[in-house]
Amino acid sequence: MSTNDRPRALVVGLGTSGLAAAALLVRQGCHVTANDHRSAAELADNLAKLPAGVATALGGHPVELLEGTDLVVASPGVPWDLELLAEARRRGIETIAEVELAVRSMPAVPIVGVTGSNGKSTVTSLLGEVARAARWRAGVGGNIGTAASELALAGTWDVAVLELSSFQLEGCTTLRPRVALLLNLSPDHLDRHPSMAHYLAAKARIFAHQEPSDFAVLNADDSALSTLSPPSRLARFSLSNTSAEAHLAAGMLVVDGEPLIPRSELPLLGDHNAANALAASLAASRLGIARNAIVAGLRTFQGLPHRHRVVAEGNGVRWVDDSKGTNIGATAAGLPGYAAGTVHLILGGLGKGQDFRDLRPTAEGRLARIYLIGEAAPEIARALEGVAPLEWCGTLDEAVRRAAARARPGDTVLLSPACASFDQFRDYAHRGEEYARLARAVVGEA
16 A cells, blocks of 8 residues: 555644554554644654654644545544644544544453543542452553553453543544443533533533443432433442442442442542442443452552542641642542541642632531642632631642641641642642652651
């Protein structure tokens, strides 16, 4: 086949997912152009990883790139309303998300899709742990860790467990998870979604191509999900509703009417993690994983970095990193795990269009003091006035310094910002790592 006969694909966005998509398309025999708004100097490390023969177009997104293009693949961080993508759709050029490309490339592999505002990374990783406990070859990735296209490149899997963001789901046109989970919905990414209804519709696309033989797992405790009617077999999990297929009763996790494991044996603390364990257990059961393997996975899973991890302790004060708490729902879900009046909470960053008044019901009576950082500090201050004493700190290091001066034995200093990190940090992991470094310095740890 000559170069002119090969399908022509355009990959937009040259992060980890874009690099994997380009490699996958090359393996499929496509002529590939990789496009990014960043310069060659900014992308030097990534460009070195591109397969031979991939053309590049950097420094912008000119629509001229669409000439002769048969397929456009968008990386997760690329806005779906980007003019280049919108023009491609207007011209009738197939335009898909990177994850859609990946699942098309492994049609024989059962897919588990996990989405929701909060908890999806934990549930995705926990499902991978459970599958491995059953001695399944489990590929885990998507919006977490490994790009879906990397999984497609790696070989054959018994199951692929994919965390899926609303942005990824907007670009999926055939994705059919064998089991699809929608864990919850809280205000998030309203800077990119015009309304909560639009946000819910994007999340609900996870069910769009399921068939009656597939399974949908929903949170019975989240009223925002009550109107959904997936085309597949519905199963629900709940912390309080004992009619749900997975629920808590008498201190036990119960799945399909049978006790599974005492809640006290879960390594992960807090109601939000009990809900995550119920969701993962229910999904695993619908995949056909044996109960003993589910229990083994639940008992061994230690959680993810930057999710309520104690990073330092000294003078009777715990320093806890929940940098992955990037929206109000995530922060609110974790607060009940701490004794009332003991939490020194560091909040702030990029607000993403959220209404921080939604944090008041959980925060009232639970916080000792609030330390504000980042761009969203003024709106958080207005929303939480009177909930607890507020200190405007500006930066994370200043917040840590002040919290160290205020906290008393028995207290917890908690970084759970309810905001994105990009105003001051590369990402939430960078923010969490910096917090841990500062906290350890405060307590005198190396």
